[in-house]
Amino acid sequence: MGYMEGLTLSDVIESTRGHWTGRNEPSAIVPTGVSIDTRTLKPGEIFFALPGEKVDGHQFLDAAFDRGACAAVVIRSGARESRQALIAVDAPDLALGDLARFYRRRFDIPVIGITGSSGKTTTKDMVAAVLSTRYRVLATQGNLNNRLGVPLTLFKLSAHCDVAVIEMGISERGGLRYLCEIAQPTIGMITNIGPAHIEFFGSVEGVAKAKGELLEYLDESSMTILNLDDLFLSKERAKVKGRLLGIGIEQICQFRGEGLKLDQKGFGHFSLQGHSFHLSIPGKHNVYNALMAATTGWALDVPLQDAAKALENFTLTKLRSQVMEHNGIRMINDTYNANPASMRAALETLSQIEVDGRRIAVVGDMRELGAMTYDAHRELGREVGNRQIDALFALGDLAPVVVEGGREAGIDQAWAYADRDALTGALQTYLKPGDLMLIKGSRSIAMERIVTALGFEM
Missing domain, CATH: 3.90.190.20 (Mur ligase, C-terminal domain)
Structure with a gap:
């Protein structure tokens, strides 16, 4: 992963409220990264022993140190006196989030938090493609969008990152608020609201309320990008405390895709504030995703013509359309x-x-x-x-x-x-x-x- 800039084990102990059992002075140990899986652990990383329903990370402590872990974060109730460098905490999974929050605060950069019932990953990839025309971008990789994946993404922040694009997926009430407290987004966007994971939220209204935790987190200095063609999001706009940037095709809004036509391949062609956009991926739903990405670029000073070029060359992640x-x-x-x-x-x-x-x-x-x-x-x-x-x-x-x-x-x-x-x-x-x-x-x-x-x- 590379060095987590300026972070010592003393910082880890402080941010996680942990108890140190190692023999060496923790301030002298500089971890190279964080791991939750001994199979991919690299020398110098901290191993978080996460308890699970099927596998308990505490069973792999010896393997972690054999592979060169500089320390391990373990649950306090099961910690034992050891010559190994252990940091005992109340809950290793929550400690992972605490450390990520601590590390995120070291970087004064725009952080974009993306959530929604569908289209999160494609929108995230489109946003990253647009922003990469001007900035060095850190973006969520794969499906690392939950309470473990978001911290692991944030640990990749470095002085070489100008902006971070963080996908946030949830399956429980309060989950998005927790991810926001860790990632501290400065720009938030919700792609849409629909019956995804509805068994956890009870109704589409429950889904809207859960996704609305992002709007509740964002303050007056933030920007929020919403799809105003979405009935539920149109109602949620009243909760926005900072600047609202509305996108849509049907509704009149600041970032409206006009003159939309789908060609024989289903690729979308439209104009946005006088600039022509030609997508190379099918579906009207991807036009909404593209509008989200272009609007994010505009908010961060990427010219719309540059966004159009980036989106014309954009290709989808495997298994998606x-x-x-x-x-x-x-x-x-x-x-x-x-x-x-x-x-x-x-x-x-x-x-x-x-x-x-x-x-x-x-x-x-x-x-x-x-x-x-x-x-x-x-x-x-x-x-x-x-x-x-x-x-x-x-x-x-x-x-x-x-x-x-x-x-x-x-x-x-x-x-x-x-x-x-x-x-x-x-x-x-x-x-x-x-x-x-x-x-x-x-x-x-x-x-x-x-x-x-x-x-x-x-």
Whole structure:
């Protein structure tokens, strides 16, 4: 990871309110980074022994020191006298956040906090692409967007960073407030509000309240970027204490995408304050993400023409709306994850791309919907049936419900499968050159295995 600038073990002990058991003076030890996994730990890093349901990090203390850890943060109640350099704390996971908060305060730079029900990762990547035209950017990597991932991202801050772009994902009330207290964003944005992780929040209104914790954190000196076409976010705007920068396509706002057209590939073309934008990724939902990114750039003095160029060259992260082709068949590989809002956006994209053959939706179960599970899957089927889509293949426990909804909406070619291999075999028989297929489902369904089984290169 490289040296965490100016940080000694004394700072770690102070920020975590820990008890030191090492023999050496902690102020003389300068850690090179932080690790929560002995498999990737590098010499000189601090190992945080995190307790877990399946694996307890305390079982790997010897392995951590064998790999060169300079110290380990352990739970106070289980700490024992040891010759090893241990820092005993009440809760190692909370101590990780405490240290990240302490370290973040050393950097007087813009920090952008991004949350929302869907589109967080793509928006984060777009924001980073736009800002990279002028600044040195630290951005969340992979899926490090939770109470462990956000601290690990912040530990990568250095004098070589001009701005940080932090993705924030939550699955509990108070979770976003906690991440804000650690990352201390100066600019906040919410992509949209929808029924994602709804089993944890009870309702879409509960999701809106949880995401609204970002607005509650941001003070009068901050900037907030909101999608004002989103009904819930339009209502939340009253909570903004600093400067509000509104984006949208339908609503009149400061950063409105005008003259939107989707070409035969589904790529968006629009103008923003007189500047032309031409995207190389499909879907109206990605136009909203692009507006978020361009507006963030504007807020940090990146000219809109530079933002337009960066977004024209932008490509998506793997498994997110990737347009692929094999044997004359095109596929939208959107298999990373799914919730009702992102499903709706993906189906809209499928229905808008021009095809020579048929449009086919291949969808898997959506998880974490709680009491909405049945209705959400039935509505998914109806959504397919109400669009210009020719066939529906559904996979999972809720597949019959999806198909039922599809047939209610008038789609005749609709099939439910409990087995992935059976669905794949049916697709191999059904598909013809000229067809366009969307594949999407929740992460746990592993819909990407269908992609590779059909011969598409990932």
